Amino acid sequence: MKTAYIFPGQGAQFVGMGKDLYDSNEGAKALFERANEILGFRITDIMFDGTEEDLKQTKVTQPAIFLHSVILAKALGESFKPSMVAGHSLGEFSALVSAGALSFEDGLKLVAKRANAMQKATEQEPGTMAAILGLADVVVEEICAEIQEVVVAANYNCPGQLVISGSVAGVDAACEKLLAAGAKRALKLNVGGAFHSPLMEAAKQELQAAILEVDIQIPICPIYQNYDACAYQEPVAIKENLIAQLTGAVRWTQTVQTMLADGAESFVEVGPGAVLQGLVKKVDRQIPTSSASLTA
Known part of the structure; x- marks a missing residue:
């Protein structure tokens, strides 16, 4: 049975996330405490007992979701046997660590750098995003191309739901x-900037050096990357796609379609929430989906 493990991105966070893991698993507790040391602040205090506002800060949100996903995958132990993995935006880093391509420490440091670089880029180049519902992808792409301001298709979430990103005017x-x-509908999103658009170029430049320096191993299974929705195991290609990801689109619809074409028979979401399971079902209503759990 081919099982695809998928990892959520920003927006999946909630207050209390990961606390059950911390309280019930000694290995998980040790990793959370190691993360507090690496980050230089007690992110666990914000995750478990902070306010929604605290948790919404990009520098907190991204490491928090990464930690919840990766530590849960590690706590699954022998039962974590992916045939393939993928992550939505930030979730791509969680997928890489869980599949053994990146160490826990390197992954967390990269995610923290990514979050800070994106925060800075949003301050330098203010922008926004909007979810467009009920139009074909090609129509959205064509209309964005006609606009004089910066605006691009950024997240291909599922058929009929595409998020655009760019300047506020665009x-x-x-x-x-x-x-x-x-x-x-065209719903403006409550986000801090124009993620996955050309306005993230400064963040991409800042993160590029860190990604090029980090040690990436061949993962235990193929990782389907956001940039082009294709499967990779070669470290140089993985790095190139990670760098391109910040200004490129998240091709989630295409990723799920490719995984299905490559034989995925079920999808397991690892981390907070169940958003990705809903998106998978929009691609194929029949495919079994579930949330990773230590009690399952």
């Missing part, structure tokens, strides 16, 4: 045209 202009073209 996203506003695109939303107006997309609604006129028949979109059911």
